[in-house]
Amino acid sequence: MVVPYTHEPFTDFTVEENRQQMLHALKKVEKDLGKEYPLIIGGERITTEDKIVSVNPANKEEVVGYVSKANQELAEKAMKVADQTFETWRKSDPKFRADILFRSAAIIRRRKHEFTAHLIKEGGKPWKEADADTAEAIDFLEYYGRQMLELKDGVKINSRPIEYNQYHYIPLGVGVVISPWNFLFAIMAGTTVAAMVTGNTVLLKPASATPVIAYKLMEVLEEAGMPAGVINYIPGPGKEVGDYLVDHPRTRFISFTGSREVGTRIFERAAKVQEGQKWLKRTIIEMGGKDTIVVDNEADLELAAESIVQSAFGFSGQKCSACSRAVIHEDVYEEVKDRVVELTKELSAGNPHDNSHFMGPVIDQGAYDKIMDYIEIGKQEGELLAGGSGDNRIGWFVNPTVFGNVSPEARIMQEEIFGPVVALTKAKNFDEAIEIANNTEYGLTGAVITNNRTHLEQARQDFHVGNLYFNRGCTAAIVGYQPFGGFNMSGTDSKAGGPDYLIHHMQGKTSSEML
Ligand SMILES: NC(=O)c1ccc[n+]([C@@H]2O[C@H](COP(=O)([O-])OP(=O)(O)OC[C@H]3O[C@@H](n4cnc5c(N)ncnc54)[C@H](O)[C@@H]3O)[C@@H](O)[C@H]2O)c1
Numbered sequence: 001m002v003v004p005y006t007h008e009p010f011t012d013f014t015v016e017e018n019r020q021q022m023l024h025a026l027k028k029v030e031k032d033l034g035k036e037y038p039l040i041i042g043g044e045r046i047t048t049e050d051k052i053v054s055v056n057p058a059n060k061e062e063v064v065g066y067v068s069k070a071n072q073e074l075a076e077k078a079m080k081v082a083d084q085t086f087e088t089w090r091k092s093d094p095k096f097r098a099d100i101l102f103r104s105a106a107i108i109r110r111r112k113h114e115f116t117a118h119l120i121k122e123g124g125k126p127w128k129e130a131d132a133d134t135a136e137a138i139d140f141l142e143y144y145g146r147q148m149l150e151l152k153d154g155v156k157i158n159s160r161p162i163e164y165n166q167y168h169y170i171p172l173g174v175g176v177v178i179s180p181w182n183f184l185f186a187i188m189a190g191t192t193v194a195a196m197v198t199g200n201t202v203l204l205k206p207a208s209a210t211p212v213i214a215y216k217l218m219e220v221l222e223e224a225g226m227p228a229g230v231i232n233y234i235p236g237p238g239k240e241v242g243d244y245l246v247d248h249p250r251t252r253f254i255s256f257t258g259s260r261e262v263g264t265r266i267f268e269r270a271a272k273v274q275e276g277q278k279w280l281k282r283t284i285i286e287m288g289g290k291d292t293i294v295v296d297n298e299a300d301l302e303l304a305a306e307s308i309v310q311s312a313f314g315f316s317g318q319k320c321s322a323c324s325r326a327v328i329h330e331d332v333y334e335e336v337k338d339r340v341v342e343l344t345k346e347l348s349a350g351n352p353h354d355n356s357h358f359m360g361p362v363i364d365q366g367a368y369d370k371i372m373d374y375i376e377i378g379k380q381e382g383e384l385l386a387g388g389s390g391d392n393r394i395g396w397f398v399n400p401t402v403f404g405n406v407s408p409e410a411r412i413m414q415e416e417i418f419g420p421v422v423a424l425t426k427a428k429n430f431d432e433a434i435e436i437a438n439n440t441e442y443g444l445t446g447a448v449i450t451n452n453r454t455h456l457e458q459a460r461q462d463f464h465v466g467n468l469y470f471n472r473g474c475t476a477a478i479v480g481y482q483p484f485g486g487f488n489m490s491g492t493d494s495k496a497g498g499p500d501y502l503i504h505h506m507q508g509k510t511s512s513e514m515l
């Protein structure tokens, strides 16, 4: 019997031994920089001429890996393999599938710092953030393995004396998993293994900025005993390979995590029934956020300022859960604003390699340009209180930026920036604060800092977000503890790391036998 699930502990890098282990792991990973990685289709390694070049965003000159690039022809080959493999994989024992996840978790745990070091290089993550990403990947493997064991015998239903009724979940078919670069390990691994452990076969298209970690996951799963063809690794251009697979009549479901723009495009395309298609495609689509921390006048103001700063600037604000707006009661606005600015000015952005900066780089030139453009917009829309500058000579660094006195309707209050930028605004009272908090098209995370119990209960009912936190920041959900997913334009609320998640990858089948 497997032991009950608990989340993977985080590493304390103030402990010298842990710090040394991490430095050692970084050295080890550096030896692998610049390697070539093939596609994996049906277990076969396929090398293409055309390559995706994955670089370290903290140092553009440092190539993490050259990754073979799929095109439509190779995507078709992968689809055929996944379709054929489904015929055997769908009948595999769920326990066998869960065991692959448990063994994979153990393999990663044994080489934990090595994976974390890779995330520091490929994702530009500070140590703490990279360690949390590795821990979350392990958590997804452990949690979904256990969830599958719970679901494998179906759910009890009623039978009359003349019959025996059963209700089981069966897999869907071939799933296309499209993952983002920001939780390059955890989200990529979680969405992939959820689809696989439920008996589906998978076409994995990781983000083009971070394809190497997905190859490393494939190696782990193979070592743990995953048969060939069950997950096929096909990094490639979003539009070319993504659209082709989303439109494909043999695609049974799509599990996407990424931007609102791409998510809505996939949703629309997946809805069209193609010639020869025998089903309505299932879509699991998790998108962006414009997440708010509300600060009441009866609140621990130091906690409020710390929560805003940590949630806004952790991993340079490149989390769908990041706090990009704070709505502060007018009675305490000045005090909270001053403290947020003070704490922000203590932070720096730099190469995460030696763990001496709170923030690392942003992911690429496109992200850098977009964030810097929003900073210019912010200068028109509010008062620049901290930051406002960047440096893209060596890597893509943006300083943590705070704008004050911003109107709730302003663009920097409404649009996802996905960078280290937070806008502050005042509310006359708690009712108005919640109204402003809800005034975006998203609904992913939010937090309320207050000591007023009535206001907490009011927020529980009226603050319309998938993940609502009280007296803490709005990031860092833990698998199995805070199931994660959002409302409205934040997505389908599939709740990754929650008890319902796997069911989205299956369909219920009733059988009724006359006795
Ligand atoms: N809700 C969540 O759980 C969650 C988690 C992480 C990130 N996000 C969101 O993800 C975004 C950042 O990630 P990103 O920049 O990688 O997002 P993105 O939408 O640009 O890319 C996500 C994935 O989609 C692929 N893609 C691009 N065009 C495609 C197309 N036409 N068809 C199919 N696939 C296509 C990309 O190659 C990548 O693999 C942010 O908006 C963030 O809020 C959401």
Ligand SMILES: N[C@@H](CCC=O)C(=O)O
Pocket: 182, 183, 318, 319, 320, 321, 474, 475, 476, 477, 478, 484
């Ligand atoms: N699950 C992460 C966010 C994932 C999106 O980027 C959190 O809770 O901070």
